Amino acid sequence: MSTQTTPSNGDASARTITVVNIMAVSYTGSTWLNLMLGAHPDHFSCGEIDSLRKQRQPTCTLHGPECPVWSRIKVGSDENLFMQIARVTGKRVLIVNNSRHFRADLRHPRIRRCNVLILRDGRGFVASAMNKRPGQSIRQYTQVWRRQTRNRYFRMLLDRECRRHVLHYEDLRDDPEKHLRELCTSFDLSFHPNMLRFSNAQPHFIGGSGGPIYVLARTHGLSTLYYVKDGETEPTPGSIDQTTSSVYARYKDNHGEVIHEELWLKMLTDEHLHQFRRAGGWLNWLLGYPPTMERDTRPRSRRSLRGKAVNFSEH
Numbered sequence: 001m002s003t004q005t006t007p008s009n010g011d012a013s014a015r016t017i018t019v020v021n022i023m024a025v026s027y028t029g030s031t032w033l034n035l036m037l038g039a040h041p042d043h044f045s046c047g048e049i050d051s052l053r054k055q056r057q058p059t060c061t062l063h064g065p066e067c068p069v070w071s072r073i074k075v076g077s078d079e080n081l082f083m084q085i086a087r088v089t090g091k092r093v094l095i096v097n098n099s100r101h102f103r104a105d106l107r108h109p110r111i112r113r114c115n116v117l118i119l120r121d122g123r124g125f126v127a128s129a130m131n132k133r134p135g136q137s138i139r140q141y142t143q144v145w146r147r148q149t150r151n152r153y154f155r156m157l158l159d160r161e162c163r164r165h166v167l168h169y170e171d172l173r174d175d176p177e178k179h180l181r182e183l184c185t186s187f188d189l190s191f192h193p194n195m196l197r198f199s200n201a202q203p204h205f206i207g208g209s210g211g212p213i214y215v216l217a218r219t220h221g222l223s224t225l226y227y228v229k230d231g232e233t234e235p236t237p238g239s240i241d242q243t244t245s246s247v248y249a250r251y252k253d254n255h256g257e258v259i260h261e262e263l264w265l266k267m268l269t270d271e272h273l274h275q276f277r278r279a280g281g282w283l284n285w286l287l288g289y290p291p292t293m294e295r296d297t298r299p300r301s302r303r304s305l306r307g308k309a310v311n312f313s314e315h
């Protein structure tokens with residue numbers, strides 16, 4: 001499969017472009033969502049744009065510094081960052097994750113901003129955080145989840161000129177097509193069946209979480225990933241085959257689709273859940289999640305964030 005993107009199109013920079021900004025709490029499937037939206041033939045998945053502020057030259061996770069797309073993007077040049085990406089890729093809809101540090105570039109008169117807030121059951125966040133970054137208490141993990149949720153919600157509200165859409169990770173997991181269609185309708189974008197398989201996205205991405213990126217790379221015949229570690233400015237190449245075969249196998253078994261596990265149902269003890277309820281149960285309830293250990297983890301109501309204000313002040 002080709003690793004080239006559409007040739008540069010000068011007209012793209014002269015027209016209005018749309019930037020879909022995924023405002024994601026950690027461990028909510030934001031890379032997966034980004035790639036699904038980017039799998040539309042007219043869209044481009046940029047990835048974690050905020051990472052660029054630490055990189056001298058944008059480093060594509062799949063191609064490294066030699067990427068045919070990102071090597072042509074200059075951060076800090078006179079040309080607006082998003083207009084550059086649109087010009088180089090020839091795409092008028094860009095998908096980014098958490099672009100807080102480039103908000104000045106986003107307020108360009110020819111950029112239409114669409115913010116999507118993706119939320120998840122806080123117990124799922126706590127279990128994923130325990131699994132990936134062990135060593136903290138349940139209370140500390142819960143505080144991080146609470147802070148991230150509150151900050152992203154207010155950041156979305158304070159951007160008064162953007163389109164907004166709130167999405168629950170569990171809804172997207174259970175019925176991707178329905179919720180992708182709703183999201184596209186909110187933003188006046190067209191739905192395309194390619195979006196139902198995230199590996200249809202072009203293989204260029206800044207940052208990104210393991211599983212979906214491994215699948216994307218393998219689908220496009222690539223075997224090395226280039227991640228820029230915290231505190232470094234140059235990427236460290238890593239072979240997928242040597243370091244991530246077990247992770248890849250887990251995804252491959254599901255024909256390239258993400259396997260979603262509710263780790264918290266297995267990992268969190270009654271004592272963990274008690275501590276979570278004390279530190280963040282009120283917010284979880286406000287977001288529509290049931291307070292008990294139920295197998296059905298779908299949010300129970302939309303009262304929380306659709307059309308009504310939520311008070312996120314500390315309890």
Ligand SMILES: [Zn+2]
Nearest residue numbers: 060063067204
């Ligand atoms: Zn690339």
